[in-house]
Amino acid sequence: xxxxxxxxxxxxxxxxxxxxxxxxxxxxxxxxxxxxxxxxxxxxxxxxxxxxxxxxxxxxxxxxxxxxxxxxxxxxxxxxxxxxxxxxxxxxxxxxxxxxxxxxxxxxxxxxxxxxxxxxxxxxxxxxxxxxxxxxxxxxxxxxxxxxxxxxxxxxxxxxxxxxxxxxxxxxxxxxxxxxxxxxxxxxxxxxxxxxxxxxxxxxxxxxxxxxxxxxxxxxxxxxxxxxxxxxxxxxxxxxxxxxxxxxxxxxxxxxxxxxxxxxxxxxxxxxxxxxxxxxxxxxxxxxxxxxxxxxxxxxxxxxxxxxxxxxxxxxxxxxxxxxxxxxxxxxxxxxxxxxxxxxxxxxxxxxxxxxxxxxxxxxxxxxxxxxxxxxx
Numbered sequence: 001x002x003x004x005x006x007x008x009x010x011x012x013x014x015x016x017x018x019x020x021x022x023x024x025x026x027x028x029x030x031x032x033x034x035x036x037x038x039x040x041x042x043x044x045x046x047x048x049x050x051x052x053x054x055x056x057x058x059x060x061x062x063x064x065x066x067x068x069x070x071x072x073x074x075x076x077x078x079x080x081x082x083x084x085x086x087x088x089x090x091x092x093x094x095x096x097x098x099x100x101x102x103x104x105x106x107x108x109x110x111x112x113x114x115x116x117x118x119x120x121x122x123x124x125x126x127x128x129x130x131x132x133x134x135x136x137x138x139x140x141x142x143x144x145x146x147x148x149x150x151x152x153x154x155x156x157x158x159x160x161x162x163x164x165x166x167x168x169x170x171x172x173x174x175x176x177x178x179x180x181x182x183x184x185x186x187x188x189x190x191x192x193x194x195x196x197x198x199x200x201x202x203x204x205x206x207x208x209x210x211x212x213x214x215x216x217x218x219x220x221x222x223x224x225x226x227x228x229x230x231x232x233x234x235x236x237x238x239x240x241x242x243x244x245x246x247x248x249x250x251x252x253x254x255x256x257x258x259x260x261x262x263x264x265x266x267x268x269x270x271x272x273x274x275x276x277x278x279x280x281x282x283x284x285x286x287x288x289x290x291x292x293x294x295x296x297x298x299x300x301x302x303x304x305x306x307x308x309x310x311x312x313x314x315x316x317x318x319x320x321x322x323x324x325x326x327x328x329x330x331x332x333x334x335x336x337x338x339x340x341x342x343x344x345x346x347x348x349x350x351x352x353x354x355x356x357x358x359x360x361x362x363x364x365x366x367x368x369x370x371x372x373x374x375x376x377x
Contacts, residue, residue: 001156001271002086002304003042007096009080010073012037015334022324023298024291026315026356027308029328030366034335035308038328039274041081042160042306043183045095049157052180054142055099056107065101072333078110085156088270088302092117093153097139109136114150121149161269164276165261167254185261189249192223192264193231207263214286215256219245233260255281266293270301279311291317315357322350327364 008017013034027035040062047058062068069079082096098111114122122140129135140146147154165185180187192200200223208221220236233249235256249257258281265273279287291314294305309315325340340346340360349359 001088001159002302003272003306004084004086004092006041006084007080007082008038008041010070010077011041011079011081012068013070013330013335014038014337015070015072017337019326019337019339020323021304021306023302023304024294024324025304025306026320026325027306027328028310028315028325028360029335029364030330031310033328033330033364035328036276038326038337039162039276039306039308042083042272042274043162045081045083045097045157046160046162048097048139049141049154051142051144051158055097055109055139056137059099059107064105065099065107066105069100070334085153087152087156089152091152093150095141095153095157097141106137108133109139112139112141114141114153116150116153156271159269159271160274161265161271162274162276163261163265165258167252167257167281170257170261171250171252185257188261188264189223189231189233192233193225203264203267206267207260210263211256211260214259214283253281255283255286258282259286262290266297270303272304272306275305275307277309277311278307279309279314284313287311287313288316290314291320295319310361312357312361315360316355318355320356322347322356322359325356325360327360329364 002023003021005020006017008014011017014037017038027038029035044058044062047053047061048055059065059068065079069077078098078100080096080098082094084092084094086092094113094115096111096113097109099107099109102108109124112122112124113120124140125136141150141154141157162183164183165188167185169182170185170188181191182188195203204221204223208218211218211221217237218235219238220234222234223231224234225231233252235247235252237245237247252260258278262275262278278290294307297303298305322341322343323339327338327340327343327346329336329338340356343363346359346363350356
C-alpha cells in the first residue's frame with residue numbers, strides 16, 4: 001500500500017491540511033511544529049483498523065477527543081482524517097473518518113466513508129445508525145462482520161509500521177512483557193525472536209555487514225535466548241581479547257541500537273513505514289547515507305517511507321527532490337504545511353544547485369533561535 005494524499009481538519013495542531021504524498025517523504029520543521037502529530041494521524045488509522053485495537057481504544061489511548069481536537073477549532077469542531085491510497089493490486093481507495101464526543105465525552109463517529117475508484121463503498125451514518133446511535137461508537141473498518149467489502153483496505157492500514165527506538169527499552173527486555181509491536185522498541189528483541197530462523201539469519205547477516213561500516217570492530221551478530229528464554233542480541237568485537245569479545249544489547253551504544261533497529265525495520269515488510277528522527281545518536285557521516293538506503297529499498301519493495309527530521313546531514317542528499325519534502329511552519333493558531341515543490345524560493349535554490357538542507361532548513365528554522373545565545377547573561 002502507498003498513501004497518495006492526506007487531509008486533516010482540527011487534528012491536534014493542524015486546523016486544515018491537504019497534501020500529496022510521494023513514495024518517500026521528509027517532514028521538516030522546528031520543534032513542536034507537529035511532525036510527530038502528523039505521523040500520528042497514520043498511526044491512529046492503523047490502530048482503528050487493528051483487530052486488537054479499534055476506534056475507542058485509539059482515541060482513549062491519546063487522552064480522549066479533547067486532546068486530539070485542535071484548540072483553535074471553532075465553527076466545525078469535528079476531527080477529520082482522510083487518506084487516499086493505492087493498494088498492492090493498484091486499486092485506488094480512500095478512507096475518511098469524522099469524529100467528536102458526546103455530552104459524556106465519549107468518542108462518537110459523525111461520518112465514515114470509503115471509496116474504491118471513486119465508487120462509494122461505505123457512507124455512514126446510514127439508516128441503521130440513525131435507528132441505533134450506539135453503533136456510531138465503532139467504525140465499520142474495525143468490524144469483521146461489516147468490513148467484508150473493504151477488508152483489503154482494513155488489512156493494509158493495520159500493517160502500517162512506526163518506529164522510534166528508545167535504546168533503554170531495548171536494553172531492558174523485562175519491560176517488553178505484554179507489549180506487542182511497541183514502536184519504541186520495548187518488544188524489539190521479541191519481534192526478532194519470533195521471525196522464522198532462515199529469515200532472521202539472512203537479515204542479521206545483512207545488518208551485520210551494514211553495521212560494520214558504522215561499527216568497524218563488529219565481526220558477528222546473532223540472537224540467542226538466555227536460560228530463562230529471554231532473547232538477547234550478541235555482537236562479537238574483534239578488537240577485544242580472544243573469546244572475550246561478545247557483548248549483549250545492554251552494552252551496545254545508543255547509536256548502534258538505533259541503527260540496528262532502523263536497518264531491521266527497513267527490511268521488515270513492504271507496508272508504509274513511519275520514522276521519527278532516524279539520525280539521533282548516529283555519526284553525521286552515517287546519517288548522510290540514510291536517504292540512499294531508503295530509496296534503494298523502496299525501489300525494490302515499493303515501500304513508502306515517511307520521515308521526520310531536523311538533520312542537515314540527512315537532507316544534504318542531492319537525490320532528495322522538492323516534491324518529497326513537506327515544510328511545517330507554526331503560526332499563532334496552528335501549523336501550516338507547505339509542499340516544498342510549491343515554494344518558489346525553495347525551488348529556485350534547488351535549481352541553483354543547493355541541497356534540500358540548504359534550501360529548506362532555513363525556511364523552517366525558529367525565527368528567534370539566535371536569542372538562545374543570551375541565555376546566562
